[in-house]
Amino acid sequence: MIPPRADASLCRLRGLGVRYAGSAQPALGPIDFDIAAGERLAIIGESGSGKSTLARAIAGLLPAGAALTGTLDWPASGRRPHPGRDLGYVFQDPGQSLNPVLTIGEQVTEGARRHLGLSARAARAHAADLLAQVQLPDPGRLLAAYPHQLSGGQRQRVAIAAAIAAGPAILIADEVTSALDTTVQAAIVALLDALTRDRGMTLIFVTHDMALAAQLADRIAVMGAGRLVEAGRAGDILQRPISAEARRLLDAHIDLDTPPLIGEAAP
Numbered sequence: 001m002i003p004p005r006a007d008a009s010l011c012r013l014r015g016l017g018v019r020y021a022g023s024a025q026p027a028l029g030p031i032d033f034d035i036a037a038g039e040r041l042a043i044i045g046e047s048g049s050g051k052s053t054l055a056r057a058i059a060g061l062l063p064a065g066a067a068l069t070g071t072l073d074w075p076a077s078g079r080r081p082h083p084g085r086d087l088g089y090v091f092q093d094p095g096q097s098l099n100p101v102l103t104i105g106e107q108v109t110e111g112a113r114r115h116l117g118l119s120a121r122a123a124r125a126h127a128a129d130l131l132a133q134v135q136l137p138d139p140g141r142l143l144a145a146y147p148h149q150l151s152g153g154q155r156q157r158v159a160i161a162a163a164i165a166a167g168p169a170i171l172i173a174d175e176v177t178s179a180l181d182t183t184v185q186a187a188i189v190a191l192l193d194a195l196t197r198d199r200g201m202t203l204i205f206v207t208h209d210m211a212l213a214a215q216l217a218d219r220i221a222v223m224g225a226g227r228l229v230e231a232g233r234a235g236d237i238l239q240r241p242i243s244a245e246a247r248r249l250l251d252a253h254i255d256l257d258t259p260p261l262i263g264e265a266a267p
């Protein structure tokens with residue numbers, strides 16, 4: 001095995017484009033971009049700008065028939081990450097991540113059992129531990145519950161637990177808080193922040209909300225009409241946005257001028 005190079009980027013996109021089956025126009029690209037190992041990157045943009053397409057392309061989770069152009073390499077590891085094992089993905093709607101007919105315990109352990117080769121008993125203990133890590137009450141009892149018995153915020157915590165169960169180095173969170181109300185949103189963002197920092201994970205956080213992006217990310221990539229229109233340090237984009245897209249997203253947030261947010265995002 002070739003040892004990973006410390007200076008190599010985690011993920012290198014060159015001329016990357018995506019065209020969905022049946023679409024005349026590409027939904028994405030061409031994109032040239034590098035993601036560093038361990039960084040906290042927000043991908044922001046208005047609806048339809050290509051954020052999810054980019055995130056799914058990186059994760060290798062595009063729907064069947066989607067055509068990729070250009071290149072997507074993984075220089076640091078030399079191989080594409082295996083979703084579920086090397087890369088966790090949390091969707092906007094926990095219904096997309098969770099299976100309604102499986103218990104919470106079954107879904108959280110599924111990835112861990114498969115990828116870590118755990119026994120049923122060890123997987124159960126691991127699942128309870130993960131549920132505690134995502135700060136769900138009474139993990140032991142929760143293992144036997146079904147998704148419909150939980151609130152939206154609790155389901156999203158379960159989806160996060162399942163996504164990190166196999167200890168992936170990369171976590172992609174695609175609009176994971178947009179279906180939740182504001183207080184729950186803040187709690188989920190705080191949880192993602194703590195979990196990914198504790199584990200030194202690379203975080204790719206997709207949102208249309210500049211405030212959330214600035215709260216979590218070191219660097220922001222701004223999408224517009226399938227292209228990357230601006231990328232830079234979160235503090236810089238917040239204070240000196242260049243693209244019309246970034247300005248519009250900032251204007252949507254009058255409360256961004258409040259000192260705490262600027263302070264957190266500033267280098």
Ligand SMILES: Nc1ncnc2c1ncn2[C@@H]1O[C@H](COP(=O)(O)OP(=O)(O)OP(=O)(O)O)[C@@H](O)[C@H]1O
Nearest residue numbers: 020023027045046047048049050051052053054063
């Ligand atoms: N499965 C698909 N098949 C065909 N076109 C798609 C598919 N998914 C997305 N698209 C199109 O690709 C473009 C980019 O969509 P994408 O979902 O990546 O945007 P987004 O920035 O994530 O938007 P949102 O904020 O609404 O989630 C849009 O024009 C969308 O209609």
Ligand code: NI
Nearest residue numbers: 051052053175
């Ligand atoms: Ni999306």
